[in-house]
Amino acid sequence: MDFGFSLSPSSAVNLDNTDMSLYERLCEREPGAKTCMACGSCSATCTVSAINGMSVRKVILGLQRGQFRDVEKMLSRCMLCGKCTMVCPRGINTRHLILELCRLYGSKEGEL
Amino acid sequence: MRERFASGFDPFVIPFVLGMVFVLSYCLFGMIRILVQLPKADRRKFLLSLVTPKTLLKDIKDIFLNCLIHVKLWKRNPVLGYMHSSIAFGWFMIILLGHLEVMLFLPERIHLFYYPIFFNYFVAETETTLQGAVLFFLMDFFLLMILSGIVLAIIKRVRSRIVGMRRTTNPSFLDRVGLYSLWAIFPLRLLCESFTAHISGGSFLTLPMNWIFRQFLGNELNALPTWWAYSIALGVFMTVLPFTRYMHIPSEMLLIPLRNAGLHILHPRKGFARVQFYSCPGCGVCIDACPMSVRKENLKDCTVYLNRQLRRGNEKRIEEISDKCLMCGKCTAVCQVGVQGPELRLAQRTMRNYGVNPHYSDIDPERFRVEGGSAKVLYFAGCMTHLTPGIGKSVRSLLDKAGVPFKMMDPEGGLCCGRPMMMAGRKEQTRELIRLNTDIIRNSGCTTLLLSCPICYRIFKERYSLDGIRIVHHSVFFDELIKQGKLSVQHNDSLRLAYHDPCELGRGCGIYDEPRSAVSSVAELLEAGKNREESICCGGSLGSLSLNFEKRKDITLASLKNLCVEDPDGIVTACPLCQSTFSNYSDIPVQDIAQVLDNASS
Ligand code: SF4
Ligand code: SF4
Ligand code: SF4
Ligand code: SF4
Numbered sequence: 130m131d132f133g134f135s136l137s138p139s140s141a142v143n144l145d146n147t148d149m150s151l152y153e154r155l156c157e158r159e160p161g162a163k164t165c166m167a168c169g170s171c172s173a174t175c176t177v178s179a180i181n182g183m184s185v186r187k188v189i190l191g192l193q194r195g196q197f198r199d200v201e202k203m204l205s206r207c208m209l210c211g212k213c214t215m216v217c218p219r220g221i222n223t224r225h226l227i228l229e230l231c232r233l234y235g236s237k238e239g240e241l
Numbered sequence: 242m243r244e245r246f247a248s249g250f251d252p253f254v255i256p257f258v259l260g261m262v263f264v265l266s267y268c269l270f271g272m273i274r275i276l277v278q279l280p281k282a283d284r285r286k287f288l289l290s291l292v293t294p295k296t297l298l299k300d301i302k303d304i305f306l307n308c309l310i311h312v313k314l315w316k317r318n319p320v321l322g323y324m325h326s327s328i329a330f331g332w333f334m335i336i337l338l339g340h341l342e343v344m345l346f347l348p349e350r351i352h353l354f355y356y357p358i359f360f361n362y363f364v365a366e367t368e369t370t371l372q373g374a375v376l377f378f379l380m381d382f383f384l385l386m387i388l389s390g391i392v393l394a395i396i397k398r399v400r401s402r403i404v405g406m407r408r409t410t411n412p413s414f415l416d417r418v419g420l421y422s423l424w425a426i427f428p429l430r431l432l433c434e435s436f437t438a439h440i441s442g443g444s445f446l447t448l449p450m451n452w453i454f455r456q457f458l459g460n461e462l463n464a465l466p467t468w469w470a471y472s473i474a475l476g477v478f479m480t481v482l483p484f485t486r487y488m489h490i491p492s493e494m495l496l497i498p499l500r501n502a503g504l505h506i507l508h509p510r511k512g513f514a515r516v517q518f519y520s521c522p523g524c525g526v527c528i529d530a531c532p533m534s535v536r537k538e539n540l541k542d543c544t545v546y547l548n549r550q551l552r553r554g555n556e557k558r559i560e561e562i563s564d565k566c567l568m569c570g571k572c573t574a575v576c577q578v579g580v581q582g583p584e585l586r587l588a589q590r591t592m593r594n595y596g597v598n599p600h601y602s603d604i605d606p607e608r609f610r611v612e613g614g615s616a617k618v619l620y621f622a623g624c625m626t627h628l629t630p631g632i633g634k635s636v637r638s639l640l641d642k643a644g645v646p647f648k649m650m651d652p653e654g655g656l657c658c659g660r661p662m663m664m665a666g667r668k669e670q671t672r673e674l675i676r677l678n679t680d681i682i683r684n685s686g687c688t689t690l691l692l693s694c695p696i697c698y699r700i701f702k703e704r705y706s707l708d709g710i711r712i713v714h715h716s717v718f719f720d721e722l723i724k725q726g727k728l729s730v731q732h733n734d735s736l737r738l739a740y741h742d743p744c745e746l747g748r749g750c751g752i753y754d755e756p757r758s759a760v761s762s763v764a765e766l767l768e769a770g771k772n773r774e775e776s777i778c779c780g781g782s783l784g785s786l787s788l789n790f791e792k793r794k795d796i797t798l799a800s801l802k803n804l805c806v807e808d809p810d811g812i813v814t815a816c817p818l819c820q821s822t823f824s825n826y827s828d829i830p831v832q833d834i835a836q837v838l839d840n841a842s843s
Contacts, residue, residue: 161789176624176657180604204597206604208657208674209665210624211783215821220790225564228595228665228786235596 147195151233155192158229161221165189171213171223181206185213185223188230204231242346242364245440249363253465254355257472260479261354267483268491275495278511283504290502300498308493309333313577317526324397327390329490331383338383342376358475361434362468366442374444381444384434387427395424412486412523419485422478429471436464492519493578506581509559509588510551517585518548520578527572527582532778535799536792539565544572544582551585561787563589567796568664568784570748574774583784590666590786601656601673609655611685613648619687621650623694624657625817632817635839636693636715642842643719643728647691650681660700661783675705682707691718693835695746695816696783702750714746716756716815716834723762723838730842736764738837739809741800741823742776743816756815756834763841764813770806777803779814781822797826805829813837 156162165186172184183203191200204227213223276284290296306312309330315322339357343350346364350356356363398420412420431450434443438451454463482488496516506514523545533539542565550558563586572582611619620640622633640647659674682690682705689711692698698714701707722728740760746752753773760766771777780796801823804812811830814820823831 174628176654179654201597205599206601207599208601208659208670209661209667209783210657211661212624212628215625215628215781215818222787222789224661224665224783225787225789231595231597231599232593233596236594 147193149193151197152189152192154233155226155230158233159222159226161219161223162189162226164219165221166219168218170216170218174212174216176208176210176212177206183207185217185221185226188227192230200230201234204234243367244347244350245363245365249350249353249356251362251465251468253362253469253472254359255472256469256476257358257479258355258476260476264479264482264491271483271491272495275512275515278508278515279504279513280507283502283507283512287499287502287504291498296498296501299501303497303501304494307497307577308490311577314524317575317577320393321397321524324390324393327386328394331387331390334383335380335387338376338379345376359468359472361437361441361443362464365440374442377442377444377447380434381446384427384431385446388431391424391427415481416485416523419478419481419487422474422481423487425474426471426478429467429474433464433467433471436467486521486523489520489522489578492516496520496578500579506584506588509563509585509592514551514585514588517580518551521545521548521576521580522578523549524577526575526577527580530571530575530775532567532569532571532780532796532800533565533788535795539792542566544576544580544585547582547585548580559589562586564787565785567744567778567780567782567788569744569778569782571744571775571778574748587664587666590664591668593666595667599667599670601670601677604656604677606677606680606684609651609681611648611650611681611687615686616646616648617686617688618645618647618691619650619682619685619689620647620691620693621655621658621682621697623651623692623697623817624654625696625821626693627651627654629817629821629833632693632820632833632835635833635835636691638839639719639722639728639835639842642839643722645722645727648685648687650685650690655681658694658697658700659704660696663700663704664784665786671704675700679705679707682710689713691715693817693833695743695749696818699745699749714750714752714815716746716759717752719835719838720755720759720762723759728838728842730763730838732762733764733841737767737807737810738764738813739767739769739804739807739811740772741769741779741804741812741814741819742773743814743819744776744778744782746815747776748774759834759838760813763837767807767809770803779816779819779822781818783818793822794826797822801827811837 152162167186167190169184169186172178172186175183177183181203183206188200188203191197191203207227209224209227211224214221217223276287279287309326311322311326311329314325336357339360340351342360343357431446434447435450435454438447439455443451499513499516504513506517508514525545527544528534528540531543533542542562547559547562550562566583566586568583568586570583573579618640620636622636626633656677657674658678659671662674663671687710690701690707691713692701693715695714698712701712719728723730738760740757742753757766769776777800778796779800780793809829811832812823812827813832813834814823815834817833820831820833
């Protein structure tokens with residue numbers, strides 16, 4: 130029977146199964162990550178969000194939810210233009226956050 | 242003149258000879274090492290420049306003016322200039338005159354390289370050598386000059402404020418050994434020559450002293466120990482030189498020809514970079530100049546400390562210092578040696594390994610295809626101008642008023658120019674962005690690329706190859722339109738505006754006059770306390786990777802204070818990033834030059 134809509138699979142993430150170490154390492158290097166309030170200003174202004182959905186907000190949330198591949202994909206198009214830094218109401222140094230995260234990926238410290 | 246000793250030798254010369262042989266071989270070895278480290282193309286370029294008469298002449302002239310006379314330092318601070326040039330030039334002259342004396346009077350001894358230094362010990366004056374009086378006079382004269390410099394140096398050590406510096410660096414232990422031996426050399430020389438002046442001859446300084454000493458001392462007995470002390474002081478100085486900041490003396494002589502050959506820093510430790518950080522004498526001028534130094538905790542992040550850490554190989558601090566810098570370029574502008582602090586840091590940033598390496602190969606330039614027909618002016622607002630839409634709006638309005646047909650490269654936002662990426666040291670990503678943007682610009686068929694953001698402007702100028710396309714910043718473009726009468730503006734006599742030189746536009750691209758001329762056509766132009774090459778970064782720079790928002794606040798406030806010395810009604814700048822950064826804290830309006838012109842035009 131067709132109801133005109135369907136059920137989508139649950140996207141809930143079981144936080145208990147998530148490895149938070151990468152997020153924690155990031156917070157050590159860029160403590161600003163902890164102060165993100167997920168307002169989305171960064172996503173709204175991002176130069177490449179239209180291209181691959183980059184959003185610092187989603188990067189920070191993704192790390193806490195264990196969506197490491199998605200995060201990596203988002204990071205892989207950032208142009209470091211700094212618009213997100215300029216608009217962030219919490220004054221987070223998002224460029225530093227992105228660069229440090231790019232370094233942590235694949236480094237011993239950030240190993241998953 | 243005749244010789245006092247047939248052998249032409251005395252054991253007291255040994256400390257000097259040993260020190261000299263050591264320092265010369267050290268420098269020779271170091272120089273060869275650096276030449277080996279240079280990339281092949283650079284080495285060729287350098288060697289070629291040494292056999293090109295034009296660059297060679299320039300090398301000699303620059304070495305003379307910078308290493309001996311210290312012209313740049315004179316311009317900056319005459320007291321410090323005198324201090325350095327009296328010692329350097331005076332010492333050079335004493336060595337030169339020493340050689341001249343030997344050549345004139347005892348040419349057979351010229352192969353003994355200690356002879357010109359200790360000439361007065363080895364000779365006795367005779368009736369026939371009165372012509373030597375001129376040389377003796379000059380010798381005393383230059384010795385006096387050096388001594389006056391030494392006195393100043395001692396005063397500077399004790400109280401740096403007297404010579405007009407707020408902050409100066411702390412010397413290390415070996416630096417101190419070098420310093421004190423340098424201070425000792427010249428008073429000892431004066432004593433030596435005075436003790437022997439009645440034998441070897443002297444002039445206005447040494448002869449009277451000789452007379453005084455003879456009233457109560459047995460000259461002969463005191464002479465030899467003093468000459469020993471003089472030789473030891475020289476020997477100690479030469480021996481510690483490579484391990485102290487005095488290494489800057491030989492380094493700078495290599496730095497100048499390398500720079501004149503047109504080399505760039507490619508590796509943060511090797512080759513050209515190495516010569517640069519060894520050429521820093523630690524004068525500390527860059528400390529007061531650095532905008533970060535308004536915060537006490539950032540004092541040690543200035544270029545002088547980067548140089549020190551690079552010499553010591555302190556990796557952790559090198560990384561920290563490299564990331565913090567705003568890349569404003571002011572330290573290079575004030576440095577009389579020309580150490581390129583930001584370039585050293587940039588080279589360090591390029592060394593990093595990342596686990597995620599962005600790439601843009603799947604971005605289709607077609608997506609950013611420029612619409613707008615046959616207009617020849619292409620306006621690229623850039624990321625920063627998109628965040629300060631008022632500026633973009635004013636630019637478009639001014640273009641319309643002047644009747645200049647144009648098209649937009651990034652009406653809905655475009656790609657980044659690549660400079661922020663470049664300043665993070667990611668070369669491959671920068672190259673890709675440049676390639677993409679070049680495609681878009683070439684396909685648009687424009688002949689002029691108009692930019693609002695100096696950050697973009699600089700990379701378009703320096704790194705893009707857009708032959709046949711004029712790259713122009715809007716401040717220059719509108720100034721031209723005003724001068725050509727295409728844009729009519731109203732001068733408001735009661736409006737007083739202070740102009741801020743953005744780092745990337747001013748020091749970065751050398752544009753100082755056009756924006757000023759444009760501002761003067763609509764208002765009374767006021768200058769900041771420190772302006773042009775010495776303008777102070779707004780604090781918003783994308784060059785710094787690790788300075789966070791709160792820490793930049795003090796920098797912005799200091800820069801604002803500097804802009805308000807003449808109590809302006811408003812501040813005008815030529816950079817969207819400066820405009821937005823200042824606006825966060827300024828009590829008076831801060832506008833971009835385009836906005837100011839737009840308000841005053843019809
Ligand atoms: S720096 Fe990166 S994440 Fe931030 S706005 Fe620019 S492209 Fe987007
Ligand atoms: S703008 Fe800042 S606070 Fe808002 S989501 Fe982005 S990073 Fe978080
Ligand atoms: S470039 Fe600017 S911020 Fe960096 S060290 Fe030099 S003066 Fe300081
Ligand atoms: S970098 Fe230049 S200005 Fe700074 S201490 Fe060294 S020589 Fe002086």
